[in-house]
Amino acid sequence: MSTHSDRTEGTEPAWVLVTRREVVSRITDKSFLLGTVLMVVLLVGFIGFSAWQDEKTETVTLGATPDAVAMASAIVDGAPEVDDQVKVTLVELDDDAAAEAALHEDEVDAWLHPVDGGWELTSESSEQDALTDVARTVVRQQVLADNAAGAGTTVEQLEAGSAVSTAFLRGDAEKAAVAEAVGFVFVFLFYFAALIFGMQLASSVIEEKQSRIVEIIAAAIPLRHLLAGKVLGNTALALIQLLVYLVVGLVGLSFTSYKSYVPALSGPTAWFIGFFLAGFIALACLWAVAGSLASRTEDLQATSTPLTMLMLVMFFGGLSLDGRSQVIASFIPPVSAVVMPKRILAGGVEWWEPLVALGLLAVFAAVTVAVGERLYRRALLQTGGRVGLRQAWSAAE
Incomplete structure (x- = not known):
């Protein structure tokens, strides 16, 4: 001891x-x-x-030819509701050639134009993820609303009962x-x-x-x-x-x-x-x-x-x-x-x-x-x- x-x-x-x-x-x-x-x-x-990332607002420029201006305007107006950190600015372009030139010279981030069966968002070399997500949501809502109006109904009636929500037992x-x-x-x-x-x-x-x-x-x-x-x-x-x-x-x-x-x-x-x-x-x-x-x-x-x-x-x-x-x-x-x-x-x-x-x-x-x-x-x-x-x-x- x-x-x-x-x-x-x-x-x-x-x-x-x-x-x-x-x-x-x-x-x-x-x-x-x-x-x-x-x-x-x-x-x-x-x-x-x-x-900083939480407060950061991403500004993207969307080009549109005359046949896509209406849909592009809907994307500009609907973007804040889809993602409040994405601000879309519309640039009207004369034709497809002007759109391609604007992409090459970085005057626009993407070009919206109609294609068979829907719409296409063309970018210069890489996909604009934030703009793509916003465009898909707004275009879907807009087209669905137009189709519903043509069928004599509303989007709400078409989507009735289709919502899927999530819940947690804790929080x-x-x-x-x-x-x-x-x-x-x-x-x-x-x-x-x-x-x-x-x-x-x-x-x-x-x-x-x-x-x-x-x-x-x-x-x-x-x-x-x-x-x-x-x-x-x-x-x-x-x-x-x-x-x-x-x-x-x-x-x-x-x-x-x-x-x-x-x-x-x-x-x-x-x-x-x-x-x-x-x-x-x-x-x-x-x-x-x-x-x-x-x-x-x-x-x-x-x-x-x-x-x-x-x-x-x-x-x-x-x-x-x-x-x-x-x-x-x-x-x-x-x-x-x-x-x-x-x-x-x-x-x-x-x-x-x-x-x-x-x-x-x-x-x-x-x-x-x-x-x-x-x-x-x-x-x-x-x-x-x-x-x-x-x-x-x-x-x-």
């Missing part, structure tokens, strides 16, 4: 000093700061581009799309933080072990305090970075057409932070164990392979699971750390389900820390090669 005092000569426990060292050394590191700033810039840029299509997108962000952020900070944590453990510095540290403080400080320090750093990304994301979202969803996302985001903390602490402890089992940096790939596979299962499970399998996985740690927040986003979750899932995840984290602490202490001071799990578990302290 360790005979070290849990406190240093001062008044602070040893784990507090280690935690502070981890946070200060990393938060003042240029690569950490640059990486965080770069991610924020990319996030702001993506949100800004999305907002609507736009809400479901937003929930799916934010759910992906949650899963990605968890995977990104656990992988980056976990690898750095394991590498720092190996460096201290390989340089024999850990033997000096072990003579001054208990190894469990060293482990606690490393895990808590990296957890604090990961949480700070996560909060920065979430705040930037939510604030940025408030400037887009999806701003009405921001209040509804606040609750799921808070739940995600709770699940993130419990899941990250468990995985950080396992990363520290992976580092303690290695004697050289080259050994880390082998000692961390099971952990890397677990994280991949969490990542792809969080993205792909649905239905009953998603419900079951949302209660199984550590996968529940990413699956339950996605379910909360989608809605339809009973109030007790997140509490139970978070409780199970917290128990898993506690057990992982207890087991990991024993493996870490017994493997950290063993040198001369890679240490196996069984060897570390049974080794004397």
Whole structure:
């Protein structure tokens, strides 16, 4: 058993000093700061581009010969009702030759003219997707109205009973799309933080072990305090970075057409932070164990392979699971750390389900820390090669 005092000569426990060292050394590191700033810039840029795209109006020029002016005028007038981000401008052309010349010289984006069985929209070298969609809808409506009038009826009577609508048991299509997108962000952020900070944590453990510095540290403080400080320090750093990304994301979202969803996302985001903390602490402890089992940096790939596979299962499970399998996985740690927040986003979750899932995840984290602490202490001071799990578990302290 360790005979070290849990406190240093001062008044602070040893784990507090280690935690502070981890946070200060990393938060003042240029690569950490640059990486965080770069991610924020990319996030702001993506949100800004999305907002710009949402507000952007595409202006297209439609050419029409005399036999198509009436239909082209209908397209110009009907475009805002079909797609309010498409503005069509009409250019009247004398004949087919003038239309082809206008296309070649980029005076018009497309030329509308009648053909056998309907209408044709001719462009110079590539299809005008937005204009094509608008033209198809308006032309269909116009022709249907003319045919209905010729038959002595109306479009409404012809289309009576033909409408097909969609419905969702939970929310609507736009809400479901937003929930799916934010759910992906949650899963990605968890995977990104656990992988980056976990690898750095394991590498720092190996460096201290390989340089024999850990033997000096072990003579001054208990190894469990060293482990606690490393895990808590990296957890604090990961949480700070996560909060920065979430705040930037939510604030940025408030400037887009999806701003009405921001209040509804606040609750799921808070739940995600709770699940993130419990899941990250468990995985950080396992990363520290992976580092303690290695004697050289080259050994880390082998000692961390099971952990890397677990994280991949969490990542792809969080993205792909649905239905009953998603419900079951949302209660199984550590996968529940990413699956339950996605379910909360989608809605339809009973109030007790997140509490139970978070409780199970917290128990898993506690057990992982207890087991990991024993493996870490017994493997950290063993040198001369890679240490196996069984060897570390049974080794004397």
